[in-house]
Amino acid sequence: MNVRTLLPVLALLLWGAAPAWANDAPTVTLATPAGGWTSNRVARITGTISDTSLRVGTLSINGTERPLPLRGGAFDLSLVLSPGMNVIEVSAANGAGVGRAKVSVFAKVPKIDLRVVLSWDTDETDLDLHVVEPSGEESWYGHKETASGGSLDVDVTTGYGPEIYTQANSQTGTYKILVDYFSDHGNAQTEVKVDVLLHEGTDREERHTFRHMLTRTGGKFEVGTFTVKAARVVE
Numbered sequence: 001m002n003v004r005t006l007l008p009v010l011a012l013l014l015w016g017a018a019p020a021w022a023n024d025a026p027t028v029t030l031a032t033p034a035g036g037w038t039s040n041r042v043a044r045i046t047g048t049i050s051d052t053s054l055r056v057g058t059l060s061i062n063g064t065e066r067p068l069p070l071r072g073g074a075f076d077l078s079l080v081l082s083p084g085m086n087v088i089e090v091s092a093a094n095g096a097g098v099g100r101a102k103v104s105v106f107a108k109v110p111k112i113d114l115r116v117v118l119s120w121d122t123d124e125t126d127l128d129l130h131v132v133e134p135s136g137e138e139s140w141y142g143h144k145e146t147a148s149g150g151s152l153d154v155d156v157t158t159g160y161g162p163e164i165y166t167q168a169n170s171q172t173g174t175y176k177i178l179v180d181y182f183s184d185h186g187n188a189q190t191e192v193k194v195d196v197l198l199h200e201g202t203d204r205e206e207r208h209t210f211r212h213m214l215t216r217t218g219g220k221f222e223v224g225t226f227t228v229k230a231a232r233v234v235e
Contacts (some may be wrong), residue, residue, distance in 0.1 A: 134173025
């Protein structure tokens with residue numbers, strides 16, 4: 001056996017066979033939801049990515065993107081669905097390209113007048129969403145349900161989010177959004193993004209996005225405020 005023939009053999013012995021995904025774009029597989037329709041407000045998004053070296057992908061629901069944590073090529077998180085059709089897409093990218101998978105789910109669920117979604121850009125970190133309603137009552141993981149119907153539906157402790165607050169009927173007045181950087185697991189800082197959707201699917205629909213850099217744990221940091229105006233009465 002000459003040297004040219006021997007080199008590939010030595011490489012296999014030293015490093016092992018190259019993984020199948022090394023030269024290919026990731027293959028994304030969505031296990032749940034399977035599509036069709038559902039009467040559940042909270043949907044579990046699960047599936048796999050063929051490139052197991054990736055730590056984060058992208059989840060898009062109805063055009064709003066947020067980071068998707070990957071663990072050994074798998075993902076598993078929960079989201080609150082909007083009434084009607086929801087388009088869910090998962091994508092992941094490596095040096096060879098981008099892989100995507102998409103599914104549409106019709107949700108037969110009560111309307112949501114207000115949705116606040118917190119996501120952030122670091123893994124293995126615990127951030128907590130706090131929403132102070134116009135009445136002064138605060139919704140957070142220690143007090144998820146409020147008297148006016150506000151609810152912290154999703155709480156994540158392992159990085160990226162999302163944490164989701166919803167309210168079937170928003171209150172007139174000003175809402176305050178706070179974030180508690182509860183545990184950083186050695187990360188020096190993390191950037192948070194908060195997406196607010198008001199009066200979805202109506203002529204009063206509003207969208208707001210707030211970003212804030214958190215550099216230390218301990219205490220709550222105000223990320224933004226928004227005001228709900230009273231609906232005009234047409235006589």
